Amino acid sequence: MFLSVSSPSPETSRLLDEVRWRLASLPAHEPGLALDEIAAGIELMLEGPEWPLEQFVSALREFDESAQPVIREAAQGFLQSAALGTSRGEVLHAASGRLFRAIAQAGQVALQRQRYAGVAPQMLSAEVATRLMRAEASRLKWAHLAYGPYDGVLWRQMGAAFLEAEEDGRLTLPVRLRQSRDTETSTYREYLRAVALQCSGLDQMPAELVDVADRLILHLLPALHLGAGPVEGARFVVSPLMGNEPRRLIKALAADEPVWYFSPLLAERVLGELELMIKKGVVPGGLSVGPGAKDLVAACIRHFRRTWYDTPAARRHRRHAMSGKLAAVRGFPSFSQFISGGDPGSVATWDLRDVSVGGLGVVAPVSEFGLPRIGEMIAMRSEDAAAWRLGMVRRIQRDDISRAFVGVETFALDPRVVRADDGRAPLEVLLCDPLRRGAALRVAAPSGVLRPSVPLFVAEQGAVQKLKPLGKVWRGHEFEVRTYIAV
DSSP states (O other): TTTOOOSHHHHHHHHHHHHHHHHHHSOOOOOOHHHHHHHHHHHHHHHHHOOOOHHHHHHHHHHHHHHHHHHHHHHHHHHHHHHHOOOOHHHHHHHHHHHHHHHHHHHHHHHHHHHOOOSSSSSHHHHHHHHHHHHHHHHHHHHHHHOOOTHHHHHHHHHHHHHHHHHHTTTTOOOSSSTTSOOOOHHHHHHHHHHHHHHHGGSSSHHHHHHHHHHHHHHGGGGGGGEEOOTOOOOEEEEETTTTTOOEOOOOTTTTTTOOOOOOOHHHHHHHEEEEHHHHHHOGGGOOOOOTHHHHHHHHHHHHHIISSSOOOOSSSEEEEEEEEEEESSSHHHHHEEEEEEEEGOEEEEEEEEEEETEEEEEEEEOOTOOOOOOOEEEETTTOSSSSSEEEEEEEEEEEEEEEEEEEEEEEOOOOEEEEOOSSSSEEEEEEEEEETTEEEEEEEETSOOOTTTOOOEEETEEEOOOOOOEEEOOOOEEEEEEEEEE
């Protein structure tokens, strides 16, 4: 039963009855409101008279576990909002953050009372610390879903809870957070989950893959290692004592530096087994996220291999700080329509921050259409230039809720919209390179429009040119680029 604290005091009964009534009064499928009510109940519990410790922990347990199905519903709503570019995701993000902070604060209060009382059972302390750690790891995941802002306090709080659990001998003590399930976790496992999330380059993944990556990390946890000494395969370190976030291990550390080493080496075998299952059409239950689950899990596996095992890619070209304004158009359809004389309302103004041979760093406002998406096509033009350039979003990071730093890899200068025909239907495509007989060129189009082995006939400047496909293709979000040769 929801919020069924045993032998509650009158004050406890009044609070729990009020929260029950509020939750029962909510409209169905309103996860944002439900999370706000649960968070408000925890906050009232913290503000009111001091409860007996066991009642306090019992109420926190019920609040936390009652929120879990609502959090899953909120995550689905957030991802739908991100795909549609609506503002509902911001509401769900704020509500989830409030809940996770409230749970973590209540956990800190309970641990502090246990610390000074000195009479709490070890199992009770292990449960509270694990709940605190799960809430903070979930808050980290949700921060990555929105690409920031990131709260540095989170790592200090997790580090303190981690070290205290280690000192008390309960770091790996198994805890069943869900009373209706046999699944066990621990303070160590939840901290390890957070470390793995932070080391996975989530700022380079679409939001829907961030959620799948978290599920995959939970699946891989038994094969991930976090230890106080260097081990084979350790590419990252974290310092719970200093409260710093994990960082890649670039060079040897001082012998007295207080770090723990994260190694995903043994997870490679599990990833290989997962790939074989996916090829057979099987996706483990915990990783099933609806249509397209196989492709999403396979994409996460490829991404983890790049970030966890491969030597980090070195920047090939130096970045140069530069300021200015850029006109920007998001997505193939909007750009194609705009340069064909369409609605200029699709053009936004972004701030230039740096440039390199292969890309741009820009700051984009978070508009009513939401954030840019990883993999999205962006057409950009500076104030003093006539030609547009095409790029693809590679990285996003927000430093506040109103704007985001966007790393864009450029792949075409002065693209042109042309009419093409593949023998089936006329279509509009973007030529990314000059059209010269005998030379290779790239053609951009919406995903699935260009047939792999079918030539294109392109009309430009009164002449028709045949383009023979070469087979090379790469894809972004809702667009693809194929290579042809003009014959």
